[in-house]
Amino acid sequence: MARLMLVRVARLVATLLVVTFLSFIMTSLLPGDPAVAILGQDGVQNEELLRQVQDDLGLNDPIIVRYVNWLGSALSGDLGESYINSGQEVSDVIADRVPVTAQLAVMAIVIALILAIPVGILGAYKQGRWQDKASSAGVQVALSVPNFITGIFLIWFLSVKLDLLPASNWNRISNKGIWANLQTAIMPAMALGLTQAAIFSRLVRSDMVATLKENYVLAARAKGLGDGYILARHALRPSSLSLATIIGINFGALLGGTVVIETLFAIPGLGFRLINAISQRDIMVIQGITVFLAVVYVVINFLVDLFYSVLDPRIRRN
């Protein structure tokens, strides 16, 4: 087991190296010169100054040198400074934004699971009957409605009509406490969660349909056990492997991909900041956030792998 872990960690490190290098190259392929962005139209006239700034930023070094330099400081926790907002540490930007987005992503996934697991199980259990058809139709609708439409609907309904929740803004737990925080977090999380719920419930349903045909489910029926017990005790866990995979992937995607919802609800999240940095060619920030997201992806996948063995004891041995 210890050796196994060692191999896994080694693989993790290798993956991270490749991923950071690739994202470094990609970011440097972005059109537009950060030096120009920093100096503005006037500064560009001054060739000397431009060269100076470019040299300072290391933009004239070969890419591999820049990567090694960057990696060296990144390993010591220094992701550099923002080009645009001078003095702002990239690691501070991330530390500031990640809790917001991560909270949204976690809440969205939790809401999605609460909706998806019962719906998916119901669809499989009543396969082909009206309950299945109705829930499949609902899932289809949920899949085809974009997040922001759900968000707009929620704002209209919960904020405007019922006046229950604030329509936008974000209350930090540290400032306003958990309750005020949840009031601002619940709507965007629901908007994000609905799509996830639709995806998850499809997976649960199709895996569950397959599981319910397994001999061990028939054997459980032949023991006179109740359907609810069989579904929960015998069928759910073996039907959750692809769900675990998709949760991992989508969690990563939510961390970087909630810009539209963050914009709609005026949430100071990571995606928001990333888009901002991209439009300003603030390479250090782009690079830092990209690498952070990549690391999160890889780490989550690693955790999902570990979780497999919790779900299925047969994997523990290999």
Added chain:
Amino acid sequence: MPGIRNFTLVIRGERRERDPSMTATSSAIGGRLNRDSDDLLVVEDLKTHFEVPAGMVKAVDGVSFSLGRGRTLGVVGESGSGKTVLSRTLMNLNLGSNVHSSGSAIFEGRQLVGVKPKQLRDLWGLDIAMVFQDPMTSLNPVVKVGRQVTEHIRKHLGVSKAEARETAIQLLRSVRIPEAESRFEAYPHELSGGMRQRVSIAIALACGPKLLLADEPTTALDVTVQHQILNLLAQQRRERNMAMVLVTHDLGVVAGRTDEIAVMYAGRIVEKASTKVLFSDVRHPYTEALLRSIPKTSNRNHTRLAAIAGRPPDLINPPSGCKFSPRCPYAQPKCFEEEPPEVNAFEDHLFSCHYPVGTEENKAAWDRNLAAGRPETVAVATGSVSEVDIRAKGEEILADLTTSEGAD
């Protein structure tokens, strides 16, 4: 093998229709007067059809039998003859909206067919239990062995967790699982195939069922383990006076361990008799073909039925007349047109055939087909076993198996 002549298998509808004097005689011989109330399970005209795009798959198409308490019925037939569907129908395990079951199966006065599963849950696992064909797939891979052995004990017998555990460990010991305590905490994949099947048997026996349905319980296991498992089943059955339906491909398995044998072909029982009678007085050409396909060499205990010439019948559009006619060496024009009725010969020996083996008509049919060069007939005639007297062979197999069974 106790009580071979005291067999309990009767086709009830048939017997009532017949000449009353004959019924009386056969009842007297079998000592079965007024023993109808002993019947644990009475199956009548049971059918299970599956609706598929190409039509109706008539997997079980009118099966009738009854089974007395503590008796063992062997169900034999080629792959696809409907054995699994039959046992699953009795357990209400054919799931899906395309399943159509009809007929009746009465277990201790309770109807098993066409009833909501919910109404039968108190029977399953308690009075009727099942052992599945493949121990690799019939235990849940993500649930510990212990829970799988105790969950229905707790449900049916309402005992505490600790008591259920105690019972389960006793059970695991009684099916000769070594180190039962530690196996209790194991996951199925940590056990060998034979051990898993022992666990499945322990699960089935846990609540002391009156009827055990065993669907090819050893087909997936290797030869030595097969033998142990079958003997374990037989021993447990004897000790508990439990009735058993033993479904199998393997004539050797039923020969040594059953009171009666029902031979299935294309969803029907084509011949049924006490084990001894079936082997010594085979009547149906299909049963004869099954017997013929057993190799002469030793170790026939574990021989799968060798393929019989010709293809198994299409269950959606079965052949007209006798379903075996396209493969039967004795088939006559009548066979292709008219479905043979079920005949009850002496001592509840049932079969459906126009030209039963051992009769003059059968011999004449054989000669006619041979003269006409009917390929199915010629194939048998030129086959290596054509000279073997099939009855002598049946007796020999039976003697062989009964002794080897006694020696275990």
